[in-house]
Amino acid sequence: GAVVSQHPSWVICKSGTSVKIECRSLDFQATTMFWYRQFPKQSLMLMATSNEGSKATYEQGVEKDKFLINHASLTLSTLTVTSAHPEDSSFYICSASGGNSPLHFGNGTRLTVT
Amino acid sequence: DAKTTQPNSMESNEEEPVHLPCNHSTISGTDYIHWYRQLPSQGPEYVIHGLTSNVNNRMASLAIAEDRKSSTLILHRATLRDAAVYYCILRDVRGYGGSQGNLIFGKGTKLSVKP
Numbered sequence: 001g002a003v004v005s006q007h008p009s010w011v012i013c014k015s016g017t018s019v020k021i022e023c024r025s026l027d028f029q030a031t032t033m034f035w036y037r038q039f040p041k042q043s044l045m046l047m048a049t050s051n052e053g054s055k056a057t058y059e060q061g062v063e064k065d066k067f068l069i070n071h072a073s074l075t076l077s078t079l080t081v082t083s084a085h086p087e088d089s090s091f092y093i094c095s096a097s098g099g100n101s102p103l104h105f106g107n108g109t110r111l112t113v114t
Numbered sequence: 115d116a117k118t119t120q121p122n123s124m125e126s127n128e129e130e131p132v133h134l135p136c137n138h139s140t141i142s143g144t145d146y147i148h149w150y151r152q153l154p155s156q157g158p159e160y161v162i163h164g165l166t167s168n169v170n171n172r173m174a175s176l177a178i179a180e181d182r183k184s185s186t187l188i189l190h191r192a193t194l195r196d197a198a199v200y201y202c203i204l205r206d207v208r209g210y211g212g213s214q215g216n217l218i219f220g221k222g223t224k225l226s227v228k229p
Contacts, residue, residue: 004157006157032215034216034217036219043201043219043220043221043222044158044219045219046216046218049216091155093157093158095157095158095216095217097215102148102160102163103160103205103215103216103217104160105150105157105158105159105160106157107156107157108155108156108157110155
């Protein structure tokens with residue numbers, strides 16, 4: 001079945017540094033990928049929609065200059081958390097769909113900013 | 115997307131069937147009913163989806179009411195590995211594969227399985 005790979009699975013960084021998270025569709029091409037964020041004991045919240053070859057679409061309240069999204073190919077989208085702060089600590093999850101099929105999710109990236 | 119309503123939590127005994135209900139009274143004709151589950155510290159995992167007819171796969175069965183205003187996810191024999199949060203989500207088929215194809219997650223049902 002369709003597989004979405006996300007890397008790294010966890011990362012610890014110092015406040016003020018930037019962190020890049022990769023999301024790959026392994027056996028299908030995805031023109032659209034989605035990035036979610038999940039705080040402890042809460043549900044997933046959509047952050048942005050990543051479109052191959054064009055700018056990402058951000059949900060209300062999500063800073064596009066802080067959460068940089070690049071979708072340079074049909075199998076790779078990256079999310080860069082710039083100048084990370086402790087309040088950015090969260091579980092970040094990407095998802096993708098290959099046409100008329102259900103969305104599949106990566107295993108998430110646990111970000112801890114110290 | 116239309117809204118769904120699920121119980122906050124449910125308990126089950128291992129090896130017994132589990133019926134997880136979902137109400138979606140405002141479902142539209144182009145909404146598919148999707149079920150995902152999320153184990154601790156993992157991304158959501160696709161379980162099953164359907165439109166009108168009942169569906170079966172290796173993981174579960176999906177029973178859809180005739181008026182489509184409710185559905186039930188059936189795990190035939192619960193195992194400890196089935197303990198997770200189960201999300202019932204409506205997704206408009208017209209958004210498949212496109213930028214409108216994201217899923218809107220509610221709070222889901224936290225399923226506990228007792229040995």
